[in-house]
Amino acid sequence: MNILSCFGLLLLFLSFIAVRFWKCLPWVKPKHHSQDGGCDDLKPQPIKGRERYRVMMDIRKLDTQNWLTIDKNYMAEHQVRSQLLQHEKQKVLQCLPESYEACLEALEEVVEFLCQRFPDRFVYKKCGDESTIHNKMTGETFSFGGQNNEVDPLEIAVRLTMEDLSILMKNADDEYYLAASASLFPVGWVVQDRIGWTISQLHNPVPLWHQQVATSVSKFLNRLTPSSPMERSNYFVEMKRPDEDLFETLYRPTTLLEDNPNPSPEDIVIRRERQTFRRLPRTGTLVFGVKTFLTTLDELPMEELQNLAKEVKSWPDYVGEYKGREVWGAKALEFCEKRTQPETKEKEREAEMMEV
Numbered sequence: 001m002n003i004l005s006c007f008g009l010l011l012l013f014l015s016f017i018a019v020r021f022w023k024c025l026p027w028v029k030p031k032h033h034s035q036d037g038g039c040d041d042l043k044p045q046p047i048k049g050r051e052r053y054r055v056m057m058d059i060r061k062l063d064t065q066n067w068l069t070i071d072k073n074y075m076a077e078h079q080v081r082s083q084l085l086q087h088e089k090q091k092v093l094q095c096l097p098e099s100y101e102a103c104l105e106a107l108e109e110v111v112e113f114l115c116q117r118f119p120d121r122f123v124y125k126k127c128g129d130e131s132t133i134h135n136k137m138t139g140e141t142f143s144f145g146g147q148n149n150e151v152d153p154l155e156i157a158v159r160l161t162m163e164d165l166s167i168l169m170k171n172a173d174d175e176y177y178l179a180a181s182a183s184l185f186p187v188g189w190v191v192q193d194r195i196g197w198t199i200s201q202l203h204n205p206v207p208l209w210h211q212q213v214a215t216s217v218s219k220f221l222n223r224l225t226p227s228s229p230m231e232r233s234n235y236f237v238e239m240k241r242p243d244e245d246l247f248e249t250l251y252r253p254t255t256l257l258e259d260n261p262n263p264s265p266e267d268i269v270i271r272r273e274r275q276t277f278r279r280l281p282r283t284g285t286l287v288f289g290v291k292t293f294l295t296t297l298d299e300l301p302m303e304e305l306q307n308l309a310k311e312v313k314s315w316p317d318y319v320g321e322y323k324g325r326e327v328w329g330a331k332a333l334e335f336c337e338k339r340t341q342p343e344t345k346e347k348e349r350e351a352e353m354m355e356v
């Protein structure tokens, strides 16, 4: 081998190393990561401003490295989650016996994901059959696997995540049903009342669900594979009292609407859910994740405020009733108009100037 081919080989080897380990170099920041390694730049889908109401699937491919999120609200929400699991456990956590293996697999996936994605916050150790996960942010350590079956695996999973997690399994009629669920931040329902319900039963109160999406949702769930996770977003409008704390705002088991006859824009909350859908490879069951984001009306960017007003006005009465529009609608629209008026006037003035 002459000196030239040695040099060529060395170059080839160096380019292989560069490509293979590029992401590990300390000065190369991974995509979507915030300064502290969290997901603070991960936002729910903006309100689109649809002209006509329709129940939409609106699903898109999930970027797997953002399956679960950790953001600046982690500690505050973790406290609420711990409180709920301590005082309202039956209401927020239910696992049917047949879901045990699926819940364990979901926990293993959660642990693997968190330790890989946030290695500075979670530490995993395995000793024989038993595994432990240590959460450096809260100081908590959980053991699972082996003989450890005192704490439900799904409970450990949602004590680590910001997401609520549910397991969907197939019943004898080939329909997906809620086999296990840790829904700590529900909207108008509690798991205790709806465990075991099919997707179709769960959505009975939703106007136009059966006419417009039931069949597509069922096809979509059947087609999910472990390598094709998906996500979608949903929003609700919620009213709170001025003195309300985070626990009360997040945990809404009966209604979205607190008694507040004269809400200010800070008391009207846009409650968004980022929902994720994954098929677990070992048990073949589905794991459904829901991350809740809260934004008050006054914090909403102008374009979304205009889009919200457009959508709220487009809802037929029976949809408005389901969403509580009679309680917050007038105040919200008044605020939208006040905020957007100066901008509209400015645009009109600019248009007039152009004409002159």
Ligand code: HEM
Pocket: 055, 056, 057, 059, 166, 168, 178, 187, 188, 189, 199, 202, 203, 205, 206, 213, 217, 220, 232, 234, 235, 236, 288, 323
């Ligand atoms: C692609 C799948 C899904 C779609 C398109 C969908 C869509 C919706 C929509 C449009 C609503 C009404 C909320 C609103 O806009 O005001 C809703 C409510 C709800 N969804 Fe889903 N959903 C899906 C999956 C699921 C799954 C997997 C669960 C399992 C836990 C679930 C549980 C619920 C519940 C409990 C409600 C509240 C119903 C009520 O008002 O009592 N959804 N969903």
